[in-house]
Amino acid sequence: MALNRPLIGVSCFDAVARYALADASHTGCDLLITALASKREEVFLQARRLDGEESIPGQAIVPDVFARKFGGRLGAEMRLIIAGEAADQVAGALLHPGSLCRAKIKIGPTQPPSANEVVMLAQEIFMLRRGSADFYEAGMAPLYMRPPTVSLALS
Numbered sequence: 001m002a003l004n005r006p007l008i009g010v011s012c013f014d015a016v017a018r019y020a021l022a023d024a025s026h027t028g029c030d031l032l033i034t035a036l037a038s039k040r041e042e043v044f045l046q047a048r049r050l051d052g053e054e055s056i057p058g059q060a061i062v063p064d065v066f067a068r069k070f071g072g073r074l075g076a077e078m079r080l081i082i083a084g085e086a087a088d089q090v091a092g093a094l095l096h097p098g099s100l101c102r103a104k105i106k107i108g109p110t111q112p113p114s115a116n117e118v119v120m121l122a123q124e125i126f127m128l129r130r131g132s133a134d135f136y137e138a139g140m141a142p143l144y145m146r147p148p149t150v151s152l153a154l155s
Contacts, residue, residue, distance in 0.1 A: 008122040012036055013046045013058055018121045019113035020083035021050065029079045029106065031055065035063075035086035043086035063093035071101035083108030 016034045029050060036044040043063060047056035047070075056070060063086070071094055074080065080103045082091050087110050094101040 008125050010118055010122050010125065011058075012044070015113045015118050015121055016084050016109075017048065019117050020081060020108035022117075029081045031074075031078060031080050031103075032108070033080060033082045033087075033090060035082055035084040035090040037085035043084075043089060045086075045090065063089045064096070066090065067093035067096060067099040067101060071099040074101040074103040076102040076104075078103035080105045081108045082106070083110070085110055085112065 013034045013036070016036065017032055020032060020034070031047055031049060033045065033047045033056075038044055038060060040060075041062050042060040043066075044058065045056070045061055045066060046054065046058040048054045061069075067090075074094065080094075082094075082105060087107050091105050091107055093099060094103070094105060
């Protein structure tokens with residue numbers, strides 16, 4: 001902003017989704033589940049159809065709880081891509097015999113996207129919104145799914 005440059009927000013979910021869907025072998029899949037590590041028991045998880053529409057909102061959830069809560073919606077006719085650092089955890093929970101999930105599961109990229117991938121997504125967002133009156137909002141602020149648990153050391 002000091003250099004008269006636009007501020008473009010790119011969510012981790014969006015960055016991982018773009019990176020995962022860049023692979024042409026994912027065509028024909030119905031749902032992308034983005035599973036991000038949280039350094040806790042829960043993972044940050046979101047599901048979206050391949051047209052970009054969110055079908056399960058972003059949330060912090062334990063993979064086993066996710067499998068019990070949403071597995072029944074994932075029938076045998078569905079084909080899933082699970083991407084992100086926690087993809088193996090979520091796939092394991094969905095494939096567990098106690099889960100009602102019957103979907104075909106493919107693991108997508110488990111490494112985070114590069115800085116170049118994030119910049120490319122920011123550029124796409126900028127080009128899509130160019131000329132829009134609501135492009136920049138002065139009140140833009142980071143959104144955290146859980147409050148930070150950081151404390152300052154007393155000196």
